[in-house]
Amino acid sequence: MAPTQVEVEGGGVRVVSRRLVRPEPCAPPEQAAETMHLTPWDLRMMAVECIQKGVLLPRPPAGGQHHVEHLASSFARALARFYPLAGRLAVEEIDDDDGGGGASRELRSISISLCCNDKGAEFVHAVAPGVTVADITASVYVPRVVWSFFPLNGMVGAAAAVDCRPVLAAQVTELADGVFVAMSLSHGVADGGTFWHLFRTWSEMSRGCELSTPSPVLERWFVDSCPVPIPLPFATPEDMIRQAEYPPVxxxxxxxxxxxxxxxxxxxxxxxxxxxxxxxxxxxxxxxxxxxxxxxxxxxxxxxxxxxxxxxxxxxxxxxxxxxxxxxxxxxxxxxxxxxxxxxxxxxxxxxxxxxxxxxxxxxxxxxxxxxxxxxxxxxxxxxxxxxxxxxxxxxxxxxxxxxxxxxxxxxxxxxxxxxxxxxxxxxxxxxxxxxxxxxxxxxxxxxxxxxxxxxxxxxxxxxx
The missing domain is CATH 3.30.559.10 (Chloramphenicol acetyltransferase-like domain)
Known part of the structure; x- marks a missing residue:
């Protein structure tokens, strides 16, 4: 029989709470004042939406608020290793003179960097009591309710610079018989390798085992000839954002x-x-x-x-x-x-x-x-x-x-x-x-x-x- 799409009855997702989680322990003052300039690899991804991945887990023995607080605490400890991701994007205007003497004109551009100010990552607790593990896994079709298990929906990288929004967020969604643990990470600051490095660190700190991965290497890598910071040909970060209407999928x-x-x-x-x-x-x-x-x-x-x-x-x-x-x-x-x-x-x-x-x-x-x-x-x-x-x-x-x-x-x-x-x-x-x-x-x-x-x-x- 051909696979069918699962309609999730009562599959609404309700947000219980939102908070900002800061690295624990907090970054020392010299790190909190650090500015991390972004590379061409990073800046190229400023116009796409976040990396959003998550895992479906069985129901924890101690459910409810206890396990949510445990996950928030271990997320804060993992964030201490990845403290730049608790920061915010910062925009600086750059005024370039084209060298035309009296007839010169001002060319406006901006630079975007990551300010390691420890303002925190978002942590969302949600519930979906009408959704079961089988609703998500039983069919080859993915029910649309899954998209509601993720934070920072629809946010492109440059938008975080406009609104001073977090570049990283996590969401824990309690299901009828399981839990979905998800992260959303701005693609303008990191890729899938960093995403899963942080996710693995979080899971191992939650589990209380010895970490299997080393601390991340935080220094940004540039080729020798690259200007730092890199000027971008926009007057404002809003100019980088192009809203598009996508056909149904x-x-x-x-x-x-x-x-x-x-x-x-x-x-x-x-x-x-x-x-x-x-x-x-x-x-x-x-x-x-x-x-x-x-x-x-x-x-x-x-x-x-x-x-x-x-x-x-x-x-x-x-x-x-x-x-x-x-x-x-x-x-x-x-x-x-x-x-x-x-x-x-x-x-x-x-x-x-x-x-x-x-x-x-x-x-x-x-x-x-x-x-x-x-x-x-x-x-x-x-x-x-x-x-x-x-x-x-x-x-x-x-x-x-x-x-x-x-x-x-x-x-x-x-x-x-x-x-x-x-x-x-x-x-x-x-x-x-x-x-x-x-x-x-x-x-x-x-x-x-x-x-x-x-x-x-x-x-x-x-x-x-």
Missing amino acids: QECFFHFTAESVKKLKAKANDEMAGEATATISSLQSLLAHLWRAVCRARRLSPEQETRYALPVGCRARVKGLAQGYLGNAVAPVAAKAAAGEVMDKGLGWTAWLLNRAVASVDEASVRGTLAAWPEKPSFLRMADLQKQAGGGMGTSNSPRFDVYGNDFGWGRPVGVRSGGGNKLDGKMTVYEGRDGGGSMALEVCLAPEALARLVADEEFMGAPA
Whole structure:
């Protein structure tokens, strides 16, 4: 029987309380006065919404206010290691003279930095007594109520600078038989690597175990030729914000066992034997499987160009960047092809396109891009993906992030979901699988009619568990 969408009866989410949580212990005065300048990697993400991820947990033995206070306390202690994220974005006006003598004109620009002033992260306690764990996990369709489990909904990075809002927030939502623990983090100050580093630190402090990860590296990394701070060609931060109307979308969550991923990888590499000069990875094989299926589900014409964008982590690719670097350290790449080629040339050919896009990122290309950015700044806008006439796709997150290890003290997560931030037709999110060992999961966001066809696609659905 085809999967159906779950309608959650009485699924309203009610906010019980909001508060600001400051690092515990507080940062020393010299740190509280610190200004952290933002890199091109950071500033490029100022026009997108927050990273929003959370885990679905079983019901804690001591429910109610007791466990909420325990989570707030451990969040404050985790925040002490990541104290810049308890700060606020600060805007400075820069007046540039173009050097034209008496006929000179004033060119207005701004800089945006992160002021480590310990004003605090937001902490929200909410309840959803009409929502059960099964409501979220029983169907491949993701119920819309999940978006209400996240704070800072709809906030783009630059908006936090306008309203002096927190760049980080957490929300604990009590369900009928479980709890959902979520975070929202401005993408203008950090990426998914920092997000899950903080989330893991929080869960381990809540659990009371020895921390498995080192403290984050707080010093921002710039190429030598980069001006600091970087002037941005806007009169105000409001000028960076472009409100966009997105068509309706629906989401599905698909699990892929380690065995099914292994088969996709073997098939992709077999098809490219004698042609490929490097091994196609498991992730590239899975995303190629998805790309081909989405082209079919969208019923794209064979000549229509389709584009798959994905982030490439740079912490292991650039000397001087530590694995625990706090901030953005991601290079964007994209593979392009006509839809007919993607659908007809096979899994291996499509996966090889993704492999070559990732391989194009090396230290020289990263440094060159960062050095050139201040002269001609460009900003990621999710609306640009929407403009690609139905042919655009993009993936965020990574299966390398340890999601299911985030036990807060009463059991491992039974699921992971993301919030409504940046959700539009073609947005995909990849996670490690719930069974580990090379299993993976995909959260797929598409127009409703295309998603229905994807779920009915026997070739695609033959791989998920």
